[in-house]
Amino acid sequence: MARPLSRRSLLQAATAAAAVPALSHVATGRAAATPAAAAAADVPSAWTVRPFGLEDVSLGQGVFADKRKLMLDHARGYDVNRLLQVFRANAGLSTHGAVAPGGWEGLDGEANGNLRGHYTGHFLTMLAQAYRGSKEQVFADRIATMVGALTEVRAALRRDPAVLSVTGKFGAAADQVRGSYQYMDLPGGVLGGTSAITLAVWVRPTHDAAWARIFDFGNGNDRYLYLAARDQAGVPRFAVTTSGAGGEQGLDGTAALPLNQWSHLAVTIAGGTGTLYVNGTAVARNTAMSLTPAALGTLRNNWLGRSNYSGDPVFAGAFEEFNVFSRALTAAEVTELQSRRAADASTGRGDLASYAFDETAGGTFADASGRGLAATLRRTWGGPSHPGFLAAYPETQFIDLESRTTSDYTKVWAPYYTAHKILRGLLDAYTATDDDRALDLASGMCDWMHSRLSKLPEATLQRMWGIFSSGEFGGIVEAICDLHSITGKPEHLALAKLFDLDRLIDACAASTDILDGLHANQHIPIFTGYVRLYDETGEQRYLTSARNFWDMVVPHRMYGIGGTSTGEFWKARDVIAGTLSATTAETCCAYNMLKLSRTLFFHEQDPKYMDYYERALYNQVLGSKQDKGDAEKPLVTYFIGLTPGHVRDYTPKQGTTCCEGTGMESATKYQDSVYFAKADGSALYVNLYSASTLTWAEKGVTVTQTTRFPQEQGSTLTFGGRSASFTLRLRVPAWATAGFRVTVNGRAVSGSPEPGSYFDVSRAWRAGDTVRIAMPFRTRVEKALDDASLQTLFHGPVNLVARNAATEYLKVGLYRDAGLSGDLSHSLSPVPGKPLRFTLDGTEWAPFAEGTEDRMHAYFRRVEPKVVFGGRDSGVANPAKSGGATLLDEIWAGAPFRDKGALVARVRATVDAWVSAGLLSRADGDTVVATARAASYKP
Template sequence: MAAPLSRRGLLRTAMATAAASGLSYASAGPSAAAALPAPSSWTLRPFDLKDVTLGPGIFATKRRFMLDHGRGYDVDRLLQVFRANAGLSTRGAVAPGGWEGLDGEANGNLRGHYTGHFLTMLAQSYGSTGDQVYADRIRSMVDALTEVRSALRTSPSVLGVPGRFGTAAENVRGSYQYVDLPAGVLGDARAVTLSAWVKPTHHADWARVLDFGDGTTRYLYLAARNANGTPRFALTTSGAPGEQGLDGDEQLPLDRWSHLAVTIGGGTGVLYVNGSAVAHGAITLDPAALGTVRNNWLGRSNYPGDPVFAGAFDEFNMWARALTAGEIAELQDHRAADSPAGRGDLVSYAFDETTGPTFADGSPRALHATLRRTWGAPSHPGFLAAYPETQFITLESMTSSDYGVVWAPYYTAHKILRGLLDAHLYTDDPRALDLASGLCDWMYSRLSRLPASTLQRMWGIFSSGEFGGLVEAVCDLHALTGKPEHLALARLFDLDSLIDACAANRDVLDGLHANQHIPIFTGLLRLHDATGEARYLAAAKNFWDMVVPTRMYGIGGTSTGEFWRGRGSVAGTISATTAESCCAYNMLKLSRLLFFHEQDPKYMDYYERALYNQVLGSKQDTADAEKPLVTYFIGLTPGHVRDYTPKAGTTCCEGTGMESATKYQDSVYFRKADDSVLYVNLYSASTLTWAERGITVTQTTDYPREQGSTLTIGGGSAAFELRLRVPSWADAGFQVTVNGTAVQGKPLPGSYFAVSRTWRGGDIVRVRVPFRLRVEPTPDDPALQSLFHGPVNLVARSASTSPLRFGLYRNAALSGDLLPTLTPVRGEPLHHTLDGVEFAPFFEGTEDPTHAYFRRDEPRIAFGNTGSGVANPSRPDGTTFLDEVWAGAPFRDKGALVSRVRSTVDAWVSAGLLGRNEGRTVVRTAQSASYTP
């Protein structure tokens, strides 16, 4: 391993890379928009989404549901948490809930991530369809985020709202704002009256109306809610054990004005709610006993773990005497200034201000108050988030995971950055690029100051240190800005222990959180593109092989309970929380990027598997205005029912699911860098507009319901090589014709079949991809198998929670195809029945209980639906007699099959695994049976 570069060295490297990158801009969206320049290390180039339109079929149908969701969802709900964090009006919007709000899992510590996903989904929707509604929604969100960043850059400003008498000051929940009163506000008062109008908007216990003190020893406070939910006043000079308190008897209503008052004098305290005395008690301490305290706050507690008051304040007054009950009563219907008590002589705030951070004191003392944030101000003007910078600051000193305290702040930053980048790339909005660039400037300003050891520790912490695909996004930003700090920032996320192990092909994945680590490798590939560092590419390639197929489920997914187990552990890890959808999304991205570097067909074989099964199957086939209806986990246990609204919504997987459903066409076609070759990677109804060659390519197909595709060339003439993917499972006669004439050559499964010619408008290429029904055993339990017809995983639909048992050899075809054993369901392509159980494609997004795996059970030897009555013996490794016979398929004719049966019988009889008479019976059965070709 080369010695790590110093930060100065990183900057020099970044500057050189930027100078050599040759930044270019081209049409990337429906109108002229900024395009990312393709790295010179890519031997292939992708097409823009606008260049590939989807035709009728399963992809277009699934996408329509998501397009409608993106068109109709109220984006102000997404922006609520951003506006709240900046102390702006949330316009009455309600945060989506789940992970996207303050009341969700882990106190909403991931809030903001979903907005980034939604921006990317809108950008891809606009890029794919050109529908202006998506661009308009992007513009409105960028408007809001620009306003949010501006508000965060400055001191908080009063948010004036209608009050009890005039204007009130609102502290939006999530703004962490409070009112800071000057020192000495209590003076040396021996008696005091506190009076405030409050309108709470949240039911958090111990949120303070006021708290004057020096930490947690000397203080007096008035809380809107105690542990029982009722108001409480307390005064102490010896901490919580010494509190002298008064407690109310009823909870304050939310979203309604309530008047609270406390009088202390002559050793007695009285608590009033809405003019009525609700508690009397001895209060032998007086305010003067506290002395001069440093923290005099409205809305904030001296106990740092207590919540900040959420709601509005109106008319806060303090008098240096105990008002009478009559004077308190008069405050219910009059401003203090118009009441017998008059304005407070210690302090008096009417909260009539509507701008700025200052509240005027109407008392003779002129102790003007200031609106502040509990977390101060951002450390850099580029900061943009839906929560305080404290999440990022706290991570820097953490040594172990606690997502209830810090939950992946840099992961959330990635989603916001990616959404802004995509907004810029598809709409050419310079403000989105400015926000993205500023966000990375802020990250660099924080992280570049930290020691390398701190960074390594941070990125190694489970969950809290997760940063998603941030490196990839930062590299993409650097390709647009050329700023050396941005490339230097990308390298600050290197997790050397993981990179070095994978570069050396040392598998260290057991026990790691899957989705925390998969996107690291897409970032490493982009770093390789930017820096040329070989270990990044080697690590990514080796990592991919550590996951596929050794930690992969049949549908293409990976992880159980979000984590990986040892190599080859598949059957042993099946649970209700297998195959996290984000993992499939990120494995597709990684496979795609690897294919740009070297055209190993295995990457596209995997891409087809995961896309046509898990990704399609993770989206419910239902329209919904409020939810994207995408799975988090896809449980593979027997009888599992998919949950399309997991964890109350707005999870990471629903975010990536929105993205997946609006870019189904992004890998159907690739082109060689010099435009001499066109790759057809997927058979999908679509039309490619290849502007550089002046042609179109239209695929007409209902694949995978149809076993093949027809490609029609449109436009002028162009000479290039057409490379058609031959799936690794396509061993049953892949054929290609051009204008009705068969193309010579032998297509090899798991390769690309090349057709070179000068193409002309009207040329027709017909690709025949015959499917066979096959099984895929799990590596750690060969009898536990999944069923595939061509690229499609067929799942049994059954409510049974025990593994189903099936035999498949009883009517196998001479080709080795197991399909004749099943009975097709008329009018429903890819649907079959076996032993009364329906099998259906995994990609159908239903809520039927399914079995993605079944237990293979071939108790008796049979051929062509003719039973022999002989038990099907097995070897110690689990291989049965029938397994060994059918391993020789395809058979050219019945005689070849019978010959295979006879030789297998002889071997098994010699090994003592089959009786001689039983062997004769088996051979006679094979001879007498009839077979499908």
């Protein structure tokens, strides 16, 4: 087992895989660790390279800095109290008038709030990354505000609920915050068994949910007496029954109670007549009201604000002056109660029960009737099973999951996924600001989870984690392992192992592809966690399964932009064209594939991981952020549809989705994988070509990368600081087949860089040394694995999309002017003054990374009807094989060609093979060869 890391080692080690690898810095006055100290920090022994902190790599001018600025502006301006609203409500604390963000961060009944709290975790991570990358105090201050509030929330959840006092109609009132699940529990004798009664109350409802009870006295769903603020018609309803809903005798109001205003309601029953009053006016009368409290007998549940029907919402709003009289007040007496307290009115206070709500201590409401029936404030769910519990909703979701066998996100929606986001945000907050409160909250959450999950049978855990959606737990294993790296508590490591999904681990470890039909983003982050579990335990199956899983996605379920999934799910292996839809490439999937690629690279420096990282980062991730700012929304995509003419939606699903959360994170950590260092300090990896400056404190070296890449086809590295000897490892992208050249101080470095590798330059580096990398771009296509005629276009690393209003696949030909290198760019016309913009047959092609709302075509139908070389038409139809590959495809698959003779030789050999196979006549074949020989070619 790997040894625990010191507190200040976390971001250089454990959370490096979480893309927040940086130094602890204090927002509370303590001194931060120096860069040199962080550079020397421990990393898991299994890591052969280590990352740099976000504060060690600063972004230079360019597309990454531009997109990040938009997100930083959002992070500076958004009111964090809105994010905290759902937490404070759950704890029964004042929400300070804040309005929840809505969408997935709404309360019950608002776009399903069963994931609420997740977005707060994302926001904390974004703030932490923003602070590390910018050192702007505003971000540390906002973190401190949120951590402080969450500390108060946990403390409140640990206690019995306490009255939240607000200004009432006449004095103090008791506020029941929506989302607090609080109600008032009255003693059993409150109705007194009387045959005549008046119940009078002032209420100020704050939500319009149907069937929320102002009061409900009953024995479950058969014998009860209640007053609902709104029935299904939206008006108040009183009812009494001894035989369930079918036997209700009722009184229905005529108008809805206004929200956020005080209303007085009274119900009287006497002599077979019941009357409902609203603000002193009788709005309903029932002269056949034979049932009275005397018929109900002794009742178990006597509640203000809670229904005997478990599916009904808890009343949201304020109460003042609840009085119960053992007689029916007159209309004049009810009217008198509109203008004065009962104590000051001719009625006096209720003789059966009387609560003014200003005569209160803690969670107890004094009864002024003289009967001593003090009421108690309670939560419908009681309280946490462990003091470390922290969430924006009750623990009931976690409890329900333990017996659930099927998914129903309206009841249980991924509670451990939500817990992960909060845990991750707290860890990132701690490592960014060194606020011990955040670490204490994170540690407490894991203590609580261990207390629950460690008691469950193994079979229960396996069933839970296998349930789609409800059992989703995101990257929680990674976060727990990161916490264990700090605390060293054995319970935390044991907790991480309780999330083993053995069916998935064992299948992937055995290279058995079982991904068809699985929810993509439910499973990708699992494997990043399993790699971290390998780091902590040394169990090989974790690492092996993650490696094999990655290979099952890339390229077998990968779209050209690097994304994966359709409608959030995976389909069969190697089916790409057959899965393109308007809901392709969920953005969270790209985010998590980048994290997994990065984490695997720490163990094995296979260039394929960084080739993928570049593909997904420079295309889908950049393109998922709209190129404009917004105070309310981060403006990032959920799905990126790859169907013809798709328009990106940057405000999906009412906001605050998982992808908007990861989108905020992505836009504040663009620099996290530009550079890595070999664990022993002997080499520096340059993984990405991005304008940036690295401060390698351990060596006393700075490296400034100056480039406009990908607009520029190369980059320049300039060294500063002390002299140091190490190997510079420059990634040679797999697409760099047109030549990759390196000079040091103007002199060419010998060697033959191979695409899809790293090119080493070893020397004693000195201040002022300059390394120039040239990597000419080629324009090429990538074919869908299941349909060779469906293709996507790349210029170097840049995916080009057609801007065209058509909603059918565009038909595109590209071979007609192909050069000897195989470069298809000769068929495109550059747009003057617009880098990486081209036109072809009247349609503009632009980088996928541009965050616009133009209709786009990422895939097109490749159509090459005639065999054409160098613009010369042979007149021969371009034949195709049954799999879709054409004669021209096979000829140009041999590119690059050293000269025209090599190309003609390839044409002759290919033609002969097709003639022999009966796919081409000899006469047409000779014509094709003659045309190839007669044509002129560009390089």
